[in-house]
Amino acid sequence: MTNANARNQMWEWTGFNAMAPREAERADVGPGQVEVRIRAIGICGTDLHIMSGHAEFGKPPLPLGHELAGVVERVGAGVASWRAGDRVCVDPLTACGACEACLAGNKHRCLDSGEFGLHYPGGWQRFMVVPAANLYLLPDAVGFAEATQAETLHCCLGGIDKLDVRIGDQATVVGDGPTGLYFVQLLKAAGAGKVRMIGMRDYRLRLARELGADETTNLRDPDAIPPASNAQDIVIDAAGTETSLAQSIDILKIGGRLLLFGLAGKPITVDMQTVVLKELSLLGSTNAPHVWPRVIQMLAAGQARVKPLLTHTYTFGEMDKAIAFARSQTDEAIKIIVSIDDNQEESQ
Incomplete structure (x- = not known):
């Protein structure tokens, strides 16, 4: 003491x-x-x-x-x-x-x-x-x-709850920062089917695969093939840029769900016509006070690495x-x- x-x-x-x-x-x-x-x-x-x-x-x-x-x-x-x-x-x-x-x-x-x-x-x-x-x-x-x-994980878990992940959902995480790597794990734990990560750093993308990602795409690779348009049930934009948002909207299926998590730091343009015509659900998420006990349990059980x-x-x-x-x-x-x-x- x-x-x-x-x-x-x-x-x-x-x-x-x-x-x-x-x-x-x-x-x-x-x-x-x-x-x-x-x-x-x-x-x-x-x-x-x-x-x-x-x-x-x-x-x-x-x-x-x-x-x-x-x-x-x-x-x-x-x-x-x-x-x-x-x-x-x-x-x-x-x-x-x-x-x-x-x-x-x-x-x-x-x-x-x-x-x-x-x-x-x-x-x-x-x-x-x-x-x-x-x-x-x-x-x-x-x-x-x-x-x-636990602080970062609780924010991510609150976003996962809002997405209402269904067994077998096709999901993509855009952004290979710490939150993106946590989202890969949480999507898998929630029952998502194939989970992909789109990023720009090979080291982090390799780690994403170790943590459960089924596929990864490095946007700096000229031969990279990102997920096809209209292919994903869920996309999590953990990057928060105009480019990542446009890509997220493009690869979502009609009726898909988009979690906006990365902070852009300034206003950015959104293709509202596509959002409307594809009937997309756009969800913002920050804190989630009620999930803290679950996060502690997940850490203790090794469910979140x-x-x-x-x-x-x-x-x-x-x-x-x-x-x-x-x-x-x-x-x-x-x-x-x-x-x-x-x-x-x-x-x-």
Whole structure:
């Protein structure tokens, strides 16, 4: 257990593609709150978009980080569900808790919702105070690094639920990023028949096949043959570009379902005439608060494999190096994890 008087070390986003370390007093733990000692942090593409000004959420200086796992350190008044030493992952989404959307279990639709690490101080720090209701207990079989991916997986699983996957559905995932690789696995788990991935990086496409994809297409290959027009029951656009959207619409069958998941960052053109004439269902998806327990169960049972995606690890003191490496867009880097262990805490 860490000394309660220990100061908090953090990394803050300070401006355009800039960050700096800082030390501060630890926040008080109020009623209904829990302090978590962060043990692992996933680096997300959204972190990079925020730092470069392409995603307007919070303002610097701000510790980012919303893919988090750790250990309960202190518990506030009125919290009976947690105790010091519990291993947890963190749901970064918070809301008012009293509006119609919140009371229906859809806090992501609350007009006052926000996220730690996007709008509010996040997990780029050793100690973080969050509402007790934002924690989920980790089974012993799930490591801290794996648990950081529960946040991403829960978003993906919420999208899969909306698609109403039917046994044998022909499905294509467009985009070979981490979410695309998770979608391949989740489509298979949901009963889809042949699952394809369209991407641009051979390493990731090979991994997609290892994770269950039946076919892959590299758009950089001049001899590549993408799925035919009017062939797919389901397409998931995990890339979020005008090109990926146009291709997704083209390969869907009449009456097909399209999940829009990748964020374009700017308005893009949609071929509405084809959408209408093919009677396509276009579904948007972000958070899905109700699926967190299922994600934890899937991780524990090995139904969602995340370890193959965790390609690089840095220490907390190397956070700036981790971000620089992520920004370099090295093809081999899929998911970068910043790990904090007890030895680091004693030495830094």
